Amino acid sequence: xxxxxxxxxxxxxxxxxxxxxxxxxxxxxxxxxxxxxxxxxxxxxxxxxxxxxxxxxxxxxxxxxxxxxxxxxxxxxxxxxxxxxxxxxxxxxxxx
Numbered sequence: 134x135x136x137x138x139x140x141x142x143x144x145x146x147x148x149x150x151x152x153x154x155x156x157x158x159x160x161x162x163x164x165x166x167x168x169x170x171x172x173x174x175x176x177x178x179x180x181x182x183x184x185x186x187x188x189x190x191x192x193x194x195x196x197x198x199x200x201x202x203x204x205x206x207x208x209x210x211x212x213x214x215x216x217x218x219x220x221x222x223x224x225x226x227x228x229x
Contacts, residue, residue: 137175143185144192146173158183 146169150161162179170176177185204211 138173138177138182138185140185140189142173142175143182144189146176146182147186158186 146165147158147161149169150158150164153164155161155164159179162182165173165176166179176182
């Protein structure tokens, strides 16, 4: 596994992609590969990026809880919907 791309970079790139309305990990990666190389010069291959993203997936639930708390405190009368955008945690393999 390529560890030259940090957990912080993996998380930042993923969140940037979601905020930028990309709905698939592949779309986030392809956009970053084409347009954000200056910001992420050590961006690994797509497969390596997904391998790095999966182990940090547990950070998103507490992050969403914090965002929800802040939004409720700022706008208690406004309804917020937080989409728990899925991160692939496993892949199927052919059985032998």
